[in-house]
Amino acid sequence: MxxxxxxxxxxxxxxxxxxxxxxxxxxxxxxxxxxxxxxxxxxxxxxxxxxxxxxxxxxxxxxxxxxxxxxxxxxxxxxxxxxxxxxxxxxxxxxxxxxxxxxxxxxxxxxxxxxxxxxxxxxxxxxxxxxxxxxxxxxxxxxxxxxxxxxxxxxxxxxxxxxxxxxxxxxxxxxxxxxxxxxxxxxxQQIDNAAKVMAGKPRPKVFLYDSGQDQPFTSGRNAAPQDVIGKAGGDNIFGDLDDSWTTVNWETVVQRDPEVVLIVDYADGEANTPAQKQAFLEGFAPLRNSPAIKNKRFYALPYAALVESPRNPASIEAFAKYLASA
Structure with missing residues (x-):
């Protein structure tokens, strides 16, 4: 990988x-x-x-x-x-x-x-x-x-x-x-086309990582990443939360064993770049055995692609192509 x-x-x-x-x-x-x-x-x-x-x-x-x-x-x-x-x-x-x-x-x-x-x-x-x-x-x-x-x-x-x-x-x-x-x-139509990319393939468990080291900030089922992930052919590991953007705990992330990490790219400072976020997650001991970390399956999209916006359909298409090729 x-x-x-x-x-x-x-x-x-x-x-x-x-x-x-x-x-x-x-x-x-x-x-x-x-x-x-x-x-x-x-x-x-x-x-x-x-x-x-x-x-x-x-x-x-x-x-x-x-x-x-x-x-x-x-x-x-x-x-x-x-x-x-x-x-x-x-x-x-x-x-x-x-x-x-x-x-x-x-x-x-x-x-x-x-x-x-x-x-x-x-x-x-x-x-x-x-x-x-x-x-x-x-x-x-x-x-x-x-x-x-x-x-x-x-x-x-x-x-x-x-x-x-x-x-x-x-x-x-x-x-x-x-x-x-x-x-x-x-x-x-764009979303329908994206669905064909992952059709018939296993749906990986995806952890949306926005920010946070003590506690991660992520997406529940009411924020845009739910559909960006789901329509691209994955499953949001926090899709059961009746909220949009919300804070969870690392214990639950570990228990849900993500296979892919989708990172929010703010590029608003060194600690918030995708590379820095990936480095933190790779060095975070409780997650070392998760498939996402072991297989280095990380993907990043700009913030505006992961909040409600006209970029959402293209985000779905781009993420589907990544999931299909990774």
Whole structure:
């Protein structure tokens, strides 16, 4: 078995640099269901502030850059922007800040903030949909990060369903329904093609390793890696957890005996590079007998490919090809 630390450049040709004309005749209010609540938009938002790479790429994929006041992305997350199929859009759109805040969105005169819980929204920072409502600023919440009623756990539907839900909702809000449906159709075909790569082959047990040495941070069944792994032909070892991104313990990782490790590539510091993460796992004594470690089966994808984003289908395709060849 060979070691494969790969940061894939995921090209989605159909989404790159798209520009979609708005139909000004469709001026009636529209209502969508967002995180279980009916939300009405009286007009097409024209000064949207997005937070995080994947969320911003949803707007770019729909050709909505001209509806944005700007975006907020962590300045250290260079791999996301370098590998983005919408790099030209990131370069030409306005970056507002590294961290989102009330001051940032007010300074941009935002009429809509597109973010999610732990993707910008947080009680601890005071940046919440309720707080923005008091300022007269509308919000749209990332469906992957919707809270499901069990404390602060997140996720109310399978990851790809969340992606399609947001594309359809955004299509309706911005009057680009045809564009949204065309994207979804293309993504579904891409995923169907990826399924053929591993058809009839054993499904390896996959451990999604985001970060953490004392306790690992990983993905439950409600975050994008669940479908990236599952649709590629593997099984997420924490697919039984009714949560999205969450902390577990090493004892459980060892017990579940992963055969492949999928690493999140942030490239935001030496300790967080895929090579550093692989070195830690290879030197972590409790895992030394797991098949993933013994056979050096590691694969890495950029952060934006492993959160809800239009990169998910290409991530599935890339990971399926790795599983089939490793």
């Amino acid at each position: 060979r070691t494969a630390i790969v940061t894939a450049t995921l090209l989605l040709v159909s989404g790159c640099g798209a520009t979609v004309a708005q139909d000004a005749s469709k001026a009636d209010p529209v209502t969508v269901t967002n995180c279980g609540q009916q939300v009405t938009f009286d007009k097409v938002p024209s000064k949207v502030v997005t937070n995080d790479t994947g969320i911003t790429e949803l707007m770019f994929a729909l050709g909505l850059k001209d509806r944005m006041a700007g975006y907020v992305v962590d300045g250290d997350n260079t791999v996301d922007l370098q590998t983005s199929p919408w790099k030209a859009d990131f370069d030409s759109a306005k970056k507002l800040a590294d961290k989102i805040s009330k001051e940032v969105v007010q300074g941009a005169n935002a009429d809509l903030v597109f973010a999610g819980w732990s993707y910008g929204f947080s009680e601890s920072s005071g940046f919440t949909p309720d707080a923005l409502k008091q300022l007269g600023i509308g919000t749209y919440q990332l469906t992957e990060a919707c809270r499901n009623g069990a404390g602060k756990q997140r996720g109310i539907m399978p990851a790809l369903d969340a992606l399609y839900t947001d594309l359809r909702n955004l299509g309706k809000i911005f009057r680009v329904e045809a564009r949204a449906e065309a994207l979804i159709k293309g993504y579904q």
